[in-house]
Amino acid sequence: MTDTDDSAGWFAGGTSASAEAAGDESALRARIADGEADAPRDWPHLAVESGFADSRADYYDRLHEASVAATREAVRERERADDKQLVHAVRAMDDCERTANELAERAAEWAGSLFDEAEPGIEGARAVAEREPDGELERRAVSLSARVADLAAERDALAETIDRIAPAVAPNLAEMAGPELAARLIALAGGLESLAKKPSGTVQVLGAEDALFAHLSGRAPSPKHGIIYTHEYVRNTRPEDRGSASRALAGKLTLAARVDHYSGERRETLHAELRERMATIRARAEEGKDDDRSGGDADAEGDV
Amino acid sequence: MYGEPTADGWRAWDPGRSKLGGMFELGFQTGLSGGETVLYLGAASGTTVSHVADFAGPTYAVEFAPRPARDLVEAAEPRDRLFPLLKDARTPTRYAHVVESDVDAIVQDVATRGQAEVAVRNARFLADDGRLLLAIKARSEDVTAAPEAVFESALDRLREAYEILETRRLDRFHEDHLGVVATPK
Numbered sequence: 001m002t003d004t005d006d007s008a009g010w011f012a013g014g015t016s017a018s019a020e021a022a023g024d025e026s027a028l029r030a031r032i033a034d035g036e037a038d039a040p041r042d043w044p045h046l047a048v049e050s051g052f053a054d055s056r057a058d059y060y061d062r063l064h065e066a067s068v069a070a071t072r073e074a075v076r077e078r079e080r081a082d083d084k085q086l087v088h089a090v091r092a093m094d095d096c097e098r099t100a101n102e103l104a105e106r107a108a109e110w111a112g113s114l115f116d117e118a119e120p121g122i123e124g125a126r127a128v129a130e131r132e133p134d135g136e137l138e139r140r141a142v143s144l145s146a147r148v149a150d151l152a153a154e155r156d157a158l159a160e161t162i163d164r165i166a167p168a169v170a171p172n173l174a175e176m177a178g179p180e181l182a183a184r185l186i187a188l189a190g191g192l193e194s195l196a197k198k199p200s201g202t203v204q205v206l207g208a209e210d211a212l213f214a215h216l217s218g219r220a221p222s223p224k225h226g227i228i229y230t231h232e233y234v235r236n237t238r239p240e241d242r243g244s245a246s247r248a249l250a251g252k253l254t255l256a257a258r259v260d261h262y263s264g265e266r267r268e269t270l271h272a273e274l275r276e277r278m279a280t281i282r283a284r285a286e287e288g289k290d291d292d293r294s295g296g297d298a299d300a301e302g303d304v
Numbered sequence: 305m306y307g308e309p310t311a312d313g314w315r316a317w318d319p320g321r322s323k324l325g326g327m328f329e330l331g332f333q334t335g336l337s338g339g340e341t342v343l344y345l346g347a348a349s350g351t352t353v354s355h356v357a358d359f360a361g362p363t364y365a366v367e368f369a370p371r372p373a374r375d376l377v378e379a380a381e382p383r384d385r386l387f388p389l390l391k392d393a394r395t396p397t398r399y400a401h402v403v404e405s406d407v408d409a410i411v412q413d414v415a416t417r418g419q420a421e422v423a424v425r426n427a428r429f430l431a432d433d434g435r436l437l438l439a440i441k442a443r444s445e446d447v448t449a450a451p452e453a454v455f456e457s458a459l460d461r462l463r464e465a466y467e468i469l470e471t472r473r474l475d476r477f478h479e480d481h482l483g484v485v486a487t488p489k
Contacts, residue, residue, distance in 0.1 A: 009402070031401070035398075036400070037401035038397060039428055042404055042406065043401075064386070067387040067388055071373060074373075075370045078370035079370050079374070264369055
C-alpha cells in the first residue's frame with residue numbers, strides 16, 4: 001500500500017476511523033515520516049471529503065495521534081544511530097573484510113586442486129560457490145567458498161549501513177571525511193566525545209601509533225599522517241605538501257567532530273574554510289616546479 | 305512545562321527565553337490573537353511552541369534535531385492541536401503532505417545559515433493575508449560580519465517573496481537578533 005502520488009496527503013490510503021485496523025495506523029505513521037508532497041493543500045478538507053475523517057475536529061485528533069507517534073518513533077530511531085553503534089559497524093566491517101580475504105585464499109587453494117578454472121580472491125570464491133559439487137570433498141570446498149561470498153556480502157551491507165548512519169551521528173565529520181573515514185576516526189578515538197576532546201595533532205596521527213611510538217623512542221621521524229592518509233586531500237597532494245595538507249585537514253576534522261558532538265548542527269563555514277586552505281596548499285605545486293602534476297583542479301580556485 | 309511560574313491555569317511566558325515572546329513584549333503587530341493555524345519552524349524543545357499552541361488553533365511544529373525533538377513530543381502529547389514533526393525546514397516538500405495550506409502564521413526561529421532562504425521556501429504554506437513572524441540570528445549567518453550587514457542581506461532575500469511590514473532589533477531580550485513581521489507579496 002505504498003502511495004507515491006506527489007499530490008496526496010499523509011492520510012492517502014488510510015481508512016476511516018470506524019474501520020481502523022492496527023496495521024493501518026503504522027502505515028499512517030510511516031507516511032508522516034517518509035511521505036512527500038510538491039505543495040501543501042487543504043488537507044483537513046480533503047480528508048473529510050475522502051471519508052478518512054468525519055469532521056475537521058476528527059481529522060485533527062487523528063493527525064495529533066499519528067504525528068506524536070511518528071515523531072516519537074523517528075526520534076528514537078535517530079537517537080539509536082549513536083556513535084557506539086557506528087563503532088561496532090565499522091569494526092565488524094573490517095573483521096568481515098579481513099576474514100573474507102583470509103578464507104578466500106584458503107578456499108582458492110583448495111578449489112584449485114579440485115577444479116580447473118579457479119580464480120583467486122573474493123571473485124574467485126563467488127564463482128566456485130556457484131558450482132554444482134560432486135562428492136563430499138567438492139561439497140565442502142564449494143560450501144567454504146559460499147561462506148566467503150556471504151562474508152563479502154555482509155561487508156558490503158555494513159559499508160552501506162555506515163554510509164547511512166554516519167551522517168546522522170556526525171553530520172559535519174561525515175561530510176568532510178566521508179562516512180567511512182568518519183566512522184574509523186570515531187572508532188580509533190573510542191567514540192565521538194573522545195574524538196571531540198582530542199587535540200588536532202593527535203587526530204592527525206590517529207592510526208599511525210606504531211610510527212608515532214617509533215618516533216617517540218627516537219628511532220624514526222614523526223609521522224605526518226595516520227588514517228587520514230586515505231582522504232583525497234592528503235593522498236592526492238604532492239609528497240612535500242602532505243604535511244601541511246594533513247595538518248590543515250586534521251585541524252578542521254577536529255573542529256567538525258566538536259561541532260557534531262556539542263551542537264549537532266551542520267556548519268558550512270567549516271567546510272568552506274578547509275576548501276580554501278587546501279586550494280592554497282595545492283597552489284604551491286603550481287608556483288614551484290612545473291613538472292609536478294599532483295595539483296589537480298583545486299589549483300584553479302587557488303589563484304584568487 | 306519547563307519550570308515557569310503558573311497560576312490559575314496561566315503560564316508565565318518569559319520574553320528572555322523566547323524570541324516570539326520578546327516580539328510580543330516589544331509590541332510587534334504579530335496578528336496573533338487566538339485560534340490561528342500556525343506553522344512553527346525551529347520548534348526546538350517546544351518551549352515557545354507550547355505557549356503558541358495554548359492560545360492558537362492547529363499548530364504544526366517542525367524541528368530537525370532529534371534531542372530537542374524528544375522534549376517537543378512530550379510537550380505536544382497533552383496538547384491535542386499541536387502536531388510535532390521531525391523534519392528539516394529547508395526541505396518543505398518533506399512535510400507538505402502533512403502541513404495544510406493557507407496557514408495564518410509562520411513563526412520561524414531556526415539557527416542555521418540561510419534563515420531568509422528557509423522563510424522564502426516555506427512561503428507556500430502561508431495564506432495571502434498571513435503573517436511571517438521571523439527572528440533572524442545574525443551569528444548563525446556569519447559570526448564575523450557586522451549584524452547590520454547580515455540583516456540587510458537577509459531582508460533583501462526575503463523581499464523576493466514577502467512584503468516586510470515591520471523590523472526591530474530584539475537586543476533587549478536576545479542579542480544580535482532581528483525581529484521581522486512580513487506578509488506574502
